[in-house]
Amino acid sequence: MINQKNPSRRTLLASALYGATAFSLMPIAALAQTAFPSKNMTFVVPYPAGGANDMLGRLIGLKMAEALGGTAMVDNKPGAAALLGASVVARAPADGHTLLIGGLATHAASPHLLKADYDPLKDFESVGMIGSAPIIAITFNESPFKTLKDVVDAARKDPQGVMYGSSGNGSPLHLAGELFVSQNKIEMTHVPYKGGNAHIMDLIGGRVPVIFDTATNCVPLLKSGKVRALAVGSATRLPDFPNVPTFAEAGYPQFDFSAWYAVFAPAKTPKDVIAKLSGALSTALKNPDVISRLNGVGVTPANGDAAQLAKFLPIENERIGRLIKTANIKPD
Numbered sequence: 001m002i003n004q005k006n007p008s009r010r011t012l013l014a015s016a017l018y019g020a021t022a023f024s025l026m027p028i029a030a031l032a033q034t035a036f037p038s039k040n041m042t043f044v045v046p047y048p049a050g051g052a053n054d055m056l057g058r059l060i061g062l063k064m065a066e067a068l069g070g071t072a073m074v075d076n077k078p079g080a081a082a083l084l085g086a087s088v089v090a091r092a093p094a095d096g097h098t099l100l101i102g103g104l105a106t107h108a109a110s111p112h113l114l115k116a117d118y119d120p121l122k123d124f125e126s127v128g129m130i131g132s133a134p135i136i137a138i139t140f141n142e143s144p145f146k147t148l149k150d151v152v153d154a155a156r157k158d159p160q161g162v163m164y165g166s167s168g169n170g171s172p173l174h175l176a177g178e179l180f181v182s183q184n185k186i187e188m189t190h191v192p193y194k195g196g197n198a199h200i201m202d203l204i205g206g207r208v209p210v211i212f213d214t215a216t217n218c219v220p221l222l223k224s225g226k227v228r229a230l231a232v233g234s235a236t237r238l239p240d241f242p243n244v245p246t247f248a249e250a251g252y253p254q255f256d257f258s259a260w261y262a263v264f265a266p267a268k269t270p271k272d273v274i275a276k277l278s279g280a281l282s283t284a285l286k287n288p289d290v291i292s293r294l295n296g297v298g299v300t301p302a303n304g305d306a307a308q309l310a311k312f313l314p315i316e317n318e319r320i321g322r323l324i325k326t327a328n329i330k331p332d
Contacts, residue, residue: 036273037070042098043263046085046106048078052216052297056261057101059293060130063284064263068276081110081170081331083117090118092266096273099127100264104172107262107313108320113170113331121314125274127263128281128304129312131294133215134234135176135257136244138227140206148231148250151210152184159187165199165208168192169332173199175320176212176233176257178327183254192332203227214259215298233257238298260316261299262309278306 043061047053057074065072077085082105092098100106107120118124139145145154155162166173169192181188191208193199200217202208204226211218215238221227222241231250232238247255263281265274281304284290294301302308323329 036095036276037065037068037097039097041065041068041070041072041096042075043072043101044075044077044085044089044098045101046077046079046082049076052214053101053103053261055293055297056130056299059290060101060263060281060284061099063287063290064277064280067280067283081114081168082106083110083114086110086120086264087117089264089266090123094125094266094268094270096265096269096277098266099277100124101130101261102264103261104259104316104320107264108317109170109172109175109324111317112321112324113329120317123267124264125267125269126306126309126313127265127274127277128306129302129309130261130263130281130285130304131299131301132258132260133297133299134232134238135172135212135255135259136215136218136222136232136298137180137230137247138203138211138213138218138222139209139230140203141225141228142206143209143228145209145230148247148252151230152186155181155186155188160189162210163189163191163208164210164212165191165193165203166211167195167199170324170329172214172257172259173212174329175323178329179257179323180212180252180255182323182327184252194332200227212257216259219296219298234300239295263304274306278304 043057045054045057061072061074077088086100086102086106089098089100111120137148145151164177166177174190177190199211203211222229229241229244231247232244233247233255237244237246285301285304291301
């Protein structure tokens with residue numbers, strides 16, 4: 001009979017050998033679960049440094065890495081309407097250390113406009129939504145358009161006489177403009193620019209009268225008084241602009257279009273790693289500093305849930321693809 005209070009040396013040795021054997025038989029995958037992240041995390045931003053997408057990548061990347069106890073860096077990979085950066089992540093090792101700050105362009109618009117080397121619905125795992133930014137119809141300060149209805153009335157009176165600018169064919173600004181035009185059965189002349197801020201400069205100068213801009217782009221301009229808002233495409237008025245009506249309040253309730261931002265990992269990334277990444281994103285999105293900075297550029301934070309993003313993706317991809325086809329939008 002073994003003395004439980006004073007086990008023999010043989011008993012202790014047997015116990016130690018049993019524990020070591022059990023540990024050695026544990027699946028390698030189970031041991032690896034505790035090692036993530038095992039190296040620096042890279043957040044690929046498919047846009048140049050300095051813009052709203054770059055800010056989101058740096059902010060979210062840092063906070064996610066902090067939540068996971070790791071470190072992060074941002075790798076800007078602009079080009080091919082955001083397809084280049086997305087392709088880099090689609091081909092990266094599926095270990096969760098290389099992630100994409102993607103969204104409307106990478107997973108809904110650009111693959112319908114250009115030949116992508118990836119399938120937006122099959123070559124990625126959804127980590128979670130960062131947030132969304134409503135479209136805001138803006139005009140120059142001395143514009144004769146005081147309301148959104150003024151724009152529609154002018155377009156009906158002179159179908160070729162009202163222009164709206166965008167940052168390029170197939171951009172969120174262009175898609176939003178085409179959606180508004182088609183819903184209201186009017187004609188407006190689209191003026192695409194080659195990225196940058198040339199379209200904004202022409203709006204400020206009164207050379208282009210209207211832009212359907214994303215909040216991330218135009219909120220700083222509105223706050224500085226450089227442009228004037230006609231309507232905001234959100235369910236409620238924005239706290240920073242209480243005098244700007246929603247599209248619904250302006251008489252156009254059917255308009256529903258937002259730029260959105262999300263985190264993606266390469267396909268076949270292990271489910272436990274995706275769960276950790278999604279949890280880290282959810283933690284980041286609850287951080288008061290993150291909430292404040294997102295709200296500061298007109299982005300409403302999401303909850304970072306991976307399943308919700310996975311459910312949303314095919315619906316949004318089909319909706320945007322249908323809009324591009326119906327409006328006969330071609331790449332620049």
